[in-house]
Amino acid sequence: MMLKRDMTTKVVHITGDKESDARIYEEAAKILKGGGLVAFPTETVYGLGADAFDEEACKKIYGAKGRPSDNPLIVHIADPHIPENLVSEVPEKAKKLMDSFWPGPLTIILKKRPGVPDAVTGGLDTVAVRCPGHPVAAELLRTSGLCIAAPSANISGRPSPTRGEHVVRDLAGRVDMIIIDDTVDVGLESTITDLSTDVPVILRPGVITPDQIEKCIGRTELDSALVRMTRTGSGDKKEEQDISWTDTAPKAPGMKYRHYAPEGELFVVRGEPGPVLAFVEDAAEEARRKGKKCAVLCRPEHEDIYRADVVFSYGKDAVSAAAGLFDTLRKCDGEGCDVIFAEGLEEEGVGLAVMNRLIKAAGHNIIDV
Numbered sequence: 199m200m201l202k203r204d205m206t207t208k209v210v211h212i213t214g215d216k217e218s219d220a221r222i223y224e225e226a227a228k229i230l231k232g233g234g235l236v237a238f239p240t241e242t243v244y245g246l247g248a249d250a251f252d253e254e255a256c257k258k259i260y261g262a263k264g265r266p267s268d269n270p271l272i273v274h275i276a277d278p279h280i281p282e283n284l285v286s287e288v289p290e291k292a293k294k295l296m297d298s299f300w301p302g303p304l305t306i307i308l309k310k311r312p313g314v315p316d317a318v319t320g321g322l323d324t325v326a327v328r329c330p331g332h333p334v335a336a337e338l339l340r341t342s343g344l345c346i347a348a349p350s351a352n353i354s355g356r357p358s359p360t361r362g363e364h365v366v367r368d369l370a371g372r373v374d375m376i377i378i379d380d381t382v383d384v385g386l387e388s389t390i391t392d393l394s395t396d397v398p399v400i401l402r403p404g405v406i407t408p409d410q411i412e413k414c415i416g417r418t419e420l421d422s423a424l425v426r427m428t429r430t431g432s433g434d435k436k437e438e439q440d441i442s443w444t445d446t447a448p449k450a451p452g453m454k455y456r457h458y459a460p461e462g463e464l465f466v467v468r469g470e471p472g473p474v475l476a477f478v479e480d481a482a483e484e485a486r487r488k489g490k491k492c493a494v495l496c497r498p499e500h501e502d503i504y505r506a507d508v509v510f511s512y513g514k515d516a517v518s519a520a521a522g523l524f525d526t527l528r529k530c531d532g533e534g535c536d537v538i539f540a541e542g543l544e545e546e547g548v549g550l551a552v553m554n555r556l557i558k559a560a561g562h563n564i565i566d567v
């Protein structure tokens with residue numbers, strides 16, 4: 199799908215100079231209050247914001263991203279207290295999570311107030327709320343005094359943007375303003391926890407892990423759609439996990455779409471490091487023999503072994519893998535890679551979130567060795 203680029207987009211950089219930064223926040227706030235769209239950094243990924251109580255403005259977000267209209271948006275708030283016009287009640291467990299993790303990369307789903315536009319909730323009776331910790335997001339929320347509805351600031355289906363250049367590439371000509379400050383450090387979208395049900399359910403894993411959530415509020419389930427895509431869920435009988443699994447369709451509407459996809463064909467190869475290395479070495483060799491440009495994403499100890507066209511290391515742990523993942527997937531496109539092999543990581547802790555995004559990016563092209 200070719201998306202039109204017929205708007206003038208103002209691209210601005212946060213520099214640390216108080217006066218010029220203040221002018222940026224003022225101007226962005228004015229645009230948002232006038233029903234416009236502003237992309238801005240958060241600690242997880244860049245978001246594309248509109249006034250959450252302006253239905254027409256929120257509808258524009260779907261147009262700008264080419265996003266399906268049944269995929270609801272996250273409402274961002276300035277302080278770790280949820281405004282009364284957003285949700286009907288804040289249960290005890292939600293308060294505990296807010297106290298522990300806000301401001302930060304956690305989104306909670308609660309029963310909405312009737313005044314929250316359908317364009318935000320996709321017609322659901324719940325709303326997703328997050329208080330971001332990034333100083334630019336926080337300042338924009340404060341200056342505007344608004345609740346800002348914001349999905350990730352990418353064209354729908356593409357990897358989420360973690361650098362200003364990603365946002366410019368996807369959305370220049372399609373939004374009013376892009377605020378750049380490349381200090382987005384988490385690199386994966388927030389953990390989403392649904393607290394609108396009796397037993398809380400994690401709908402999307404992130405750097406705040408299922409263990410951390412359970413420690414805070416007790417028994418929590420993992421959405422069954424997430425379980426099915428893990429090794430445990432795909433029949434590999436590991437030890438019973440602490441978290442219990444639900445058995446319903448994906449509850450976050452956005453989780454059912456193909457996402458994060460690079461242009462080349464991506465394969466995730468799971469298993470013990472040794473066999474994975476052997477498989478990917480052969481597969482990369484084979485791809486190159488066929489004249490395909492090949493990329494490998496791997497553990498740092500394998501970085502010097504592979505002879506692919508491009509080799510990207512995950513860095514020292516799952517947290518660094520998370521921070522670099524979307525940028526790496528976009529770099530594979532930049533290099534014109536036809537085929538990409540990604541070593542699987544342990545599907546636990548932050549690794550669960552990294553694997554969730556990788557498997558979705560691979561369109562479920564998974565090889566278990």
Ligand code: TXA
Binds near residue numbers: 271387
């Ligand atoms: O870190 C983040 O969460 C980033 C930054 C910008 O805050 N935002 C983000 O938004 O990732 P987005 O739109 O790309 O993902 C929002 C997810 C989608 O999967 C959507 O279906 C789900 O949240 N969601 C939103 N409202 C929901 C609701 N009421 N019930 C269930 N899922 C919901």
Ligand code: MG
Binds near residue numbers: 349350358
């Ligand atoms: Mg997104």
